[in-house]
Amino acid sequence: MYKKVMIAIALLPVLGFPVLGFPPLEAGAVQLRDGKTYFLHLPTFLEAESTIDVIYARNATYYFKIALPQSMGENLQRLEIVQSEGFETLDFRLEETIAYLQAPSGDRLPISGKAEIIQNQDRDQRKIVITFDPPIPANGELNRQLVVGLRPIRNPRYDGVYLFGVSASPQGDRPNTQFLGYGRLNFYDPFR
DSSP states (O other): OHHHHHHHHHHHHHHTOOBTTBOOOOOOOEEOTTSEEEOSSOOEEEEEEESOOBTTOSSOOEEEEEEOOSBOSSOEEEEEEEEEESSSOOOBOGGGOEEEEEOTTSOEEEOOEEEEEEEETTTTEEEEEEEEEEEEOSBOOTTOEEEEEEOBSSOOSSOEEEEEEEEEEESSSEEOOEEEEEEEEEEBOTTO
């Protein structure tokens, strides 16, 4: 019982509650001695959706929406999207990748960045890495969203569920990449 009370008291200043009359402390970025950086508050994966969900269609865009907390503690440097399930591996037009911040008002602020594919030899997987330049600031409006749009060359040939794992990395020389969740896209065959 005593340990639990001590831990709770030790965390109160970090959580913004005053302790023994001292003002609350501002929480900053988390960086360990080995140089690894972490988010203080993780972004939250919300959903994935496709503008066209018919198999083999062209001109679709796959949108991945991530809620950004008011203070992440560290700037958001990179987003990774990995196709983890589906009957075929999809190819993308990376030069047409779009990214923007969307405020609660609906206003969109375009973000510059570079998208590239990195091949994971161990798992025979490819991941799309979007590096933001400059990084997305750690502090921002409440309820803002990061929206990333990927343009496939075409939708898959085969209908079914396609899953995409989404991860985020803070800024730093040794960022700790955090898995945010899976985006699920369903494609169907209109002739079935």
